[in-house]
Amino acid sequence: MMVFACIALSAAALIYMFSVPESVHQGPEQTRIAFLEERKEAVYENLRDLNFEFKSGKFTQEDYDGMRAGMEAEAARLLSEIDQLESAQA
Numbered sequence: 127m128m129v130f131a132c133i134a135l136s137a138a139a140l141i142y143m144f145s146v147p148e149s150v151h152q153g154p155e156q157t158r159i160a161f162l163e164e165r166k167e168a169v170y171e172n173l174r175d176l177n178f179e180f181k182s183g184k185f186t187q188e189d190y191d192g193m194r195a196g197m198e199a200e201a202a203r204l205l206s207e208i209d210q211l212e213s214a215q216a
Contacts, residue, residue: 159211166204173197 176197180190 169201
């Protein structure tokens with residue numbers, strides 16, 4: 127009896143996990159500029175967090191400089207692409 131209960135529970139769990147719902151709600155379609163703006167905000171937040179953690183002594187100067195340079199390069203790339211897309215739309 128216990129084996130049957132385990133098999134039934136396993137089958138129910140598998141059916142639940144792999145069944146596709148009838149309706150899937152998708153959010154509004156996101157433009158490339160909106161995606162880049164979100165990414166830019168995330169990078170800025172990461173830079174603020176990095177600065178705070180460096181001031182609290184979690185990173186050495188070398189680690190901080192390397193990570194900050196990488197994040198600033200990412201921010202510059204994002205800003206450049208945003209400017210290109212906005213000027214193309216105008």
